[in-house]
Amino acid sequence: MDVKDFYYDLPQELIAQDPLEDRSSSRLMVLGKTSGEITHRRFSDITEYLKPGDCLVINNTKVIPARLYGVKEGTEAKIEILLLKRKENDIWETLVKPGKKAKIGTKIIFGEGLLTGEVVDIVEEGNRLIQFSYEGIFEEILDQLGQMPLPPYITHQLKDKNRYQTVYAKYDGSAAAPTAGLHFTPELLEQIRQMGVSIAEVTLHVGLGTFRPVKETDVLKHHMHSEFFQITKEAADLINQTKENGGRIISVGTTSxxxxxxxxxxxxxxxxxxxWTDIFIYPGYQFKVIDGLITNFHLPESTLVMLVSALAGREHVLAAYEEAVREKYRFFSFGDAMFIKPD
Structure with a gap:
């Protein structure tokens, strides 16, 4: 399977740089899972495609303001750090720019000493383990000093940090938002509940592997980064019960x-x-749980386009993306949505 099989041509101007004022007013392309039939709607119309007895599965992870800017002790050289994975004893796996300035033993000062870090090890792909020192609560300091780790294709910081969070975000841990969920408002979720659709919450802390390009020509040689997930007994029971009763499982996002x-x-x-999961879903995969998927429009040749193609067929998905380009849909994290509906 060649990575070029998942390429499509995307004009730069269709990459959404800012979220819409009203989350649920984005456009919605509805794609028939087996028919490939396309309908153009608004996201708030999603209620017309859900049925009583269905179960909507959402990812309640919360993005942490994981991008920190500091200076190297002694030289005052500027250093940028991205927090990737929390380890024990205030140690984090991080991505450091420029990496050559971050040898073992290097000390970095953030916020005029509110937070300090020391490089204690170098791990795979040049990532650094940094041990942080501070007084007080780490999350509060991070909220004060950190910036949202927006994807590389978004060129400016957000005015409001919360627009890169879902309205149901609960548990800190993600380096990127589960963006399909950004379209939901509390009112829309309540409307869905009132229809007799149950909502199950799962957690997957999204890592930067989300934006990692597939560098292998042969898709099957690509290795996914692992990400932490959690499913409660309550969520598992709700999903199992829905399936037993003949309801459909509609997943919100590739992370769910x-x-x-x-x-x-x-x-x-x-x-x-x-x-931890490093599951890689691409065409040929047999889905065991989900029936339908609410998702955004993803980068060409990405693992996310491959996952969507596994569900609805590569030809249908690429034809839908070409139509989205013609119709000037907004793409990627702050862009419009697609619903792959069970036929």
Whole structure:
């Protein structure tokens, strides 16, 4: 399977740089999973495609303001750090720019000493382990000093940090937002509940692997970064019950999808579970849990386009993307949405 099989031509001006004022007013392309039929709607019309007895699965992870700017002790050289994974004893795996300035033993000062870090090890791909020192609560200091780690294709910082969070974000830990969920408002979620659709919450802390390009020509040689997930007994029971009763599982986002498909047994049954997943879903994959998917429009040749193609077929997906370009949909994190609906 060649990575070029998942290429499409995207004009730069269609990459959304800012979120819409009203989350649910983005456009919605509805794509028939097996028919490939396309309908153009607004996101708030999603209610017309859900049925009583369905279960909507959302990822309640919260993005941390993981980008920090500091100076190297002694030289005052500027250093940028991105927090990737929390380890024990205030140690984080980080991405450091420029890396050559961050040898083991290097001390970095943030916010005039409010936070300091020391490079204690170098790990795979040149990432650094940094041990932080501070007084008070780390999360509060991070909120004060950190910036949202927006994707590389977004060229400016947000006026309001919360626009890169879903309205149901609960648990700190992501380096990127589960962006399909950005379209929901509390009012829309309440409307969905009132229809008799249940909502199950799972957690997957999104890593920067989300933006990692597939560098291998042969897709099958690509290795996914691992990400932490958690499914509660309550969520597992709700999803299992929905399936037993003939309801459909509609996943909000590729992260919710990867969580469910990682945790399920071969019959699609879920139990309470947590751990790390590096599941890579591409065409040929047989889905065990989900029936439909709400997602955004993803980067050409990305693992996310491959996941969507596994669900709706590569030809249907690429034809839909070409139509989205013609119709001037907004692409990527702050862009419009697609619903792959069960036919």
């Amino acid at each position: 999808t990867r969580t469910l498909e990682s945790a399920a047994d071969e019959h699609g049954h879920l139990t309470e579970k947590s751990g």
